[in-house]
Amino acid sequence: MAAAMALIQDTSAIIFDLRKNGGGNGFMGGLISSYLFDKPTHLNSIHWKPAGNVTEI
Structure with missing residues (x-):
């Protein structure tokens, strides 16, 4: 993921x-x-x- 984001770091828009x-x-x-x-x-x-707990993402 880090390599992909580094590759597009100077872009002005992203479509997923x-x-x-x-x-x-x-x-x-x-x-x-x-x-x-x-x-x-x-x-x-x-x-x-x-476990009865909540993880926030």
Whole structure:
């Protein structure tokens, strides 16, 4: 991810085409957004039922 973002760092726009996306790791969204937002931004919460806690991404 870091290499891909370095490659496009001087671009003025990005389009993420998520068609036919089968899902994946929710933490990747947090990683991608860290490159797109100037400050931490709440995007999602994951509720872990067995542990009874919440992780904010």
